[in-house]
Amino acid sequence: MTGLEQVAILAAGLVAGILTSTVGVASLVSFPVLLAIGIPPVVANASNTVGLIPAGLSGSLGYRRELREQPRVTWSVVATCAIGSIGGAALLLCLPAGVFELVVPWLILFTxxxxxxxxxxxRWLRSRHEDPDSLEPRTTMSPVTTFFAALTGVYGGYFGAGxxxxxxxxxxxxxxxxxxVVNALKTLAVLAANVIAGLIFAFVADLDLTAVGLLAAGSVVGGYTGxxxxxxxxxxxxxxxxxLAGITAAIVMLR
Known part of the structure; x- marks a missing residue:
């Protein structure tokens, strides 16, 4: 790996860290850079997941004030996404590369x-209630919300772009x-998925440790800044x- 390639990965980690804590499309920056320097796709994917863990850590630290506001939801998000990511990591290691490539862009556009x-x-859902003003704010995750959060965790462990x-x-x-607050919870959710999937990859997948280290160094600064x-x-x-970021990610994946 040349010095210029190392700088490119470090810069990609910095930008990806900022995106992790803001718009949530970090892998659409860092993953293509790893591919461009010649790292095989599955190795690049696993290395990218591990390398962006510091972004989630520093980003969650930066959002600690928001996370303290909703401790019950915070722990629910962590548990749900962590469990889901186990399935996602297993899918990455077992399924052929590109299985979701036709579905995921449209899923991102829908979200x-x-x-x-x-x-x-x-507002429309609340208006259908007989007395909208009597409804209490929803501050706990319903079974439906938990289910879809777990599915997102599965996708986060599998690939994670978007x-x-x-x-x-x-x-x-x-x-x-x-x-x-939702943005803070999203950042923590990405972290939970990356940590669990990263632990699995560290034991059973091939990693490019140089790429992991450079991504980590850049993303830890980017996550806190973001x-x-x-x-x-x-x-x-x-x-x-x-x-806009999600639409851009979907278009890139459709090309």
Whole structure:
């Protein structure tokens, strides 16, 4: 690996870390860089998952104020996504590469639609209640929300590109929380999926340790920086950026 390639991976880790804590499409930056320098796809995928764990750690640290606001939901998200990611990691190691390549871009586009329309969907659902004003804010995960969060965890363990956007859609539609809190929970969800899948990959998959180290070094700075950026962005602007990032990710994967 040349010095220029090492710099490219380090820079990709920094940008991916920022995206982890903001719009949730980190792997669409770092994974192609690993492929471009000649790392085989499965090795690149596993190395990318492990290398971005520090981004989730530093990003969650940066969002610690938001996570403390909803401790019960925080632990539910961690457990749900961690369990789901075990299945995702197993799928990556057992299934042929590219099994989901036709489905995932359309799934990301659909979740972008949900993220963008979530305020209107939530108001419509509440309006169908006989007395909308009597409804308590939803601050715990329902069985349906838990199920779809687990599915997102499965995808996060398998590949993860756009999993943050998917988690934003699931939590945004299933909970009545501020967008900054949902973004913090999304960052933690990505971390939980990456940690469990990364532990599995460390024992049973081939890793490029140089790539892992460079991604980790860049992403730990990017994740913390991204948390501060995400907290300060106005909710409408953050929602627009998430939708645009998700659409970009889907288009890249369709090419």
């Amino acid at each position: 972008c639609l949900i993220v963008g329309a979530q305020p209107w969907i939530s 999993s943050g956007v998917m988690m934003m859609a699931v939590l945004g539609l299933g909970l009545d929380l501020e967008l900054r 948390a501060h950026i995400g907290r300060r962005l106005p909710p409408t602007l953050l929602r627009i950026l998430i939708v």
